Amino acid sequence: MRKRLFALCLTSSLFLAAWRCPVGSPLEGTIPEDVRSFVSDFSLNPSQTNLDLEFLTASPHPFGSPRQLDVANFLERRITESGGRVEVQEFKADIPNVAALSMPASLTRTVSGRNIFAWPKRFESGPDGGKSCVVLLASHYDSKAVDGISYVGANDSGSSSVALLQLLQHVQNRPLSKQLECRIGFVWFDGEEATLPGWSDGETVFPVKIKDHTYGSRHAAAQPMPQKISSLILLDMIGSPDLRLTRDSRSTPALLKLLEVAVAALGHPPSLLSEFSVPVEDDHIAFLERGIPALNIIDFNDLSVWHRAGDETLRINPNSIEKASRIAIMIALTVARDPQAIR
Ligand SMILES: [Zn+2]
Numbered sequence: 001m002r003k004r005l006f007a008l009c010l011t012s013s014l015f016l017a018a019w020r021c022p023v024g025s026p027l028e029g030t031i032p033e034d035v036r037s038f039v040s041d042f043s044l045n046p047s048q049t050n051l052d053l054e055f056l057t058a059s060p061h062p063f064g065s066p067r068q069l070d071v072a073n074f075l076e077r078r079i080t081e082s083g084g085r086v087e088v089q090e091f092k093a094d095i096p097n098v099a100a101l102s103m104p105a106s107l108t109r110t111v112s113g114r115n116i117f118a119w120p121k122r123f124e125s126g127p128d129g130g131k132s133c134v135v136l137l138a139s140h141y142d143s144k145a146v147d148g149i150s151y152v153g154a155n156d157s158g159s160s161s162v163a164l165l166q167l168l169q170h171v172q173n174r175p176l177s178k179q180l181e182c183r184i185g186f187v188w189f190d191g192e193e194a195t196l197p198g199w200s201d202g203e204t205v206f207p208v209k210i211k212d213h214t215y216g217s218r219h220a221a222a223q224p225m226p227q228k229i230s231s232l233i234l235l236d237m238i239g240s241p242d243l244r245l246t247r248d249s250r251s252t253p254a255l256l257k258l259l260e261v262a263v264a265a266l267g268h269p270p271s272l273l274s275e276f277s278v279p280v281e282d283d284h285i286a287f288l289e290r291g292i293p294a295l296n297i298i299d300f301n302d303l304s305v306w307h308r309a310g311d312e313t314l315r316i317n318p319n320s321i322e323k324a325s326r327i328a329i330m331i332a333l334t335v336a337r338d339p340q341a342i343r
Pocket of ligand 1: 144156193307
């Protein structure tokens with residue numbers, strides 16, 4: 001993903017002051033007590049995390065590659081093991097054909113993609129069934145194709161992909177004392193990364209103008225859903241050694257407020273969130289553009305190995321994944337309890 005950082009923010013303290021995000025005091029009582037206990041019961045299983053990351057980072061798996069199909073199949077198996085019903089959304093996309101820059105060839109090539117939805121079975125029938133809306137927790141699961149290195153993307157996108165699997169298992173198995181108005185769903189998007197080196201290269205330097213990123217989420221957002229999506233909570237790059245979440249100014253303000261509240265409710269210092277806002281382009285944008293409230297939970301502060309060879313499992317901090325996962329499920333459940341609260 002590309003996050004559009006304003007260079008001025010880094011160079012001008014005056015400008016920084018102008019961009020200071022309004023930080024209010026957390027709203028007392030915003031997080032229901034049963035949601036708090038549901039979240040406090042969640043802990044990341046370290047051995048399962050390692051096993052899942054081991055598979056995801058065994059080799060690069062960019063959008064449209066044979067290896068990405070292996071990863072999709074792996075996720076489907078893990079979703080089933082975790083108590084979810086798998087729903088695969090297949091699609092085709094025309095991507096830039098880099099080979100055409102050095103030899104006579106078509107400027108684009110068509111690849112197949114797969115968005116993978118997971119529906120916890122508890123919401124399919126029985127006392128938790130029959131809900132008319134859904135709160136989606138999301139990640140992408142492709143790794144960026146980076147010239148000259150074997151880029152496996154342990155943080156981007158392995159960390160958030162394994163987080164969703166464990167959250168799915170918790171949502172499926174852990175009882176809730178009160179009914180949710182919406183069910184919780186999960187989705188792993190394909191094709192988030194740009195296939196060209198730069199996020200905007202497809203629209204600026206490639207001979208055929210093409211939006212070369214977020215293929216899966218743009219496809220998903222354009223499809224009719226059987227239920228209204230009350231919110232999309234996106235996780236991305238959450239495994240850094242010292243988690244510091246970015247305040248994404250593109251995210252829905254009410255969900256950003258809830259992010260502050262969740263950080264405080266879980267006992268984290270306000271410094272877990274960056275002080276200043278920056279607009280982040282990621283898989284949530286296509287949903288925002290369709291009027292669906294969306295939040296990106298991402299650490300875009302630690303970029304030392306971003307799209308570089310060092311983005312490997314050894315550098316992943318499971319505690320960071322656990323922190324972000326707890327925050328995400330707290331927000332998702334709070335919205336699912338009362339979707340009107342963020343309107
Ligand atoms: Zn990336």
